[in-house]
Amino acid sequence: MLTERQIQVLQVIIDEFIQTAQPIGSRAIAKKEDISFSPATIRNEMADLEESGFIEKTHTSSGRVPSEKGYRFYVDHLMSPFRLSNQDMSIIQKTFEREMIEFEKVVQKSARVLSDLTNYTSIILGPEVFETTLKQIQIISLSEHTAVAILVTSTGHVEHRYFNVPTIMHTSDLEKLVNILNDRLIGVPIIRLQQKMYGEVAQILQRYSSEFETTYSYLKEALLEKQPVKLYMGGKTNIMLQPEFHDIQKIQSLYSVMEKEDEMANLLRTSGKGIKVSIGQENELDAMQDCTLITATYSLSDEQLGTIALLGPTRMEYSRVVSILNVLSNRLTKKFNSWY
Amino acid sequence: MLTERQIQVLQVIIDEFIQTAQPIGSRAIAKKEDISFSPATIRNEMADLEESGFIEKTHTSSGRVPSEKGYRFYVDHLMSPFRLSNQDMSIIQKTFEREMIEFEKVVQKSARVLSDLTNYTSIILGPEVFETTLKQIQIISLSEHTAVAILVTSTGHVEHRYFNVPTIMHTSDLEKLVNILNDRLIGVPIIRLQQKMYGEVAQILQRYSSEFETTYSYLKEALLEKQPVKLYMGGKTNIMLQPEFHDIQKIQSLYSVMEKEDEMANLLRTSGKGIKVSIGQENELDAMQDCTLITATYSLSDEQLGTIALLGPTRMEYSRVVSILNVLSNRLTKKFNSWY
DNA sequence: ATTTAGCACTCAAGGTTTTAGAGTGCTAAC
């Protein structure tokens, strides 16, 4: 479909444009090392490339700029594996060699490194472990009519939920309730929790007084309430550094969607295994039509745990970014697997 | 110092400028209802006002714009108590009438309401309770060499910290340790915790094996590690809607400081009781030299708990904003006091 | 049949000029 020479030209245009953000003219291309033909020839090739939609003009007599189709081709066929500089590698190294036993921190640090290294905005979806089981549940009475339930999972994740308690329930009653729950729920996978709580455990509790049932219903509600997503972002202001985002309107709408954590989380969650690149219009969200989102996943044994992503302009340093994401997602995977 | 008439003129200028963000001319002022003198007269008064620094020109023949000194005078002397619309009140009302027993949520909702109501950026510093005491401490072993400690305070605040455990320590040993800790630390005010842990408790533990001491030192470290600040922001993109922030540079630097949660938290923490208005250069942070920051505090009985704040352009709807902050900080105070 | 030099043509970006209008300061009359 594309001749060898056309590909060569396309490569130069994209490489150059990624660096400069300026349209590339035939003369500039001809000056490149590995180009051995004249501007006129290149102009012909460029006309062809434009006809087949890989590059565009910004106006009739401007140089050429890669189109989204061009970037897509680049990502799919042209991208050379990028060798990260020693400096970059050692920055990543340092991040992970520090003793960290808390995944919140690991993830936060990663987000930070990711945005620092790339000058784009990093987004990390924290680990959601579905295979985990309940390790312990505890209830602590706070006042006459409120208490807090604390759950610990087998992966060491701790969560707490507040709930109402009928005044008649005494501390001893709560203890009894906790015992029943621990008895029945420890070791149950988190995803089965709902089922168990509505079925078996509810039945058992019917034997007890109505306060037990009421308390339990409050607790159930609190526990099954969907937990807030854990989304970490780094370098949010980096987007503004990009020349293509010198328009406040764009920035505004982009930031608006980034504030909607649920939407972002969903976006990352449904991104599938491995590295995925969404260029411009390929993105579902309107505000991201000028952006590229690159996602990578990290996992625990076989189960996908979470996603790390970078958001930048379509003119992105694809090969470098992909390498960095690769390294980082591997590191995260390794880290998490070393724990469990 | 200022004549009655000058004050009148100043008031019109500020009121008008707050609405329109446009320089106000003498003719426009003369047209106002309660102004009964001619543009020429007003021009004279304006010349005086400018001389004493309350207003400024953007160029030689422009209308006038309030200076920071002008705003300061306005805030100190001219601001009329603002009667919130029923609609606004009912929005606030609705936020607080929903059953909420978790202060994270209350604060988050408040931040949201605050920014929605004002179209500025809201910043809330979550409650930091120093008077609280430790209610319970629990340790759950996670793996051979890690465990998590869970603390609950008398206010129901739950926190957890991960720490390393020497492999030799058995679950039963950990239990013993927890018992000792609970025995000695329950009821101790959080601010005394450090002292107690280094003093008395450390001594007691010397009697036990060296693993106990090692474990304890890890735990101590984890527990006393400064906890991350709880800072909630709402409507971060609102700033971009303001015409005075149509400059990317400004937005960029403003967002950069807002990302530094520690600095922001400190700023709010040291803001003193009651409502405080910082106009333009009065702000310490360079990036906020064009902003006004209004802070209000909420408290539990006498102790200041936290701060709620609004960040916007110096051209702010002062009276409305102050009213809203007043209402909201009272509501928060009420809410928290109803719990404890 | 390709490739390339040459040349006319196009357009954005940036500078200059013009014009219109809003607003001022001052003076002199009220």
Place this chain on the structure above:
DNA sequence: GTTAGCACTCTAAAACCTTGAGTGCTAAAT
């Protein structure tokens, strides 16, 4: 003390130039 009148100033927007980069096409060169 207040106000009408007027000359003056300055911005913002429009209109107009100029420059240079870059193109597409044609015709000559390979």
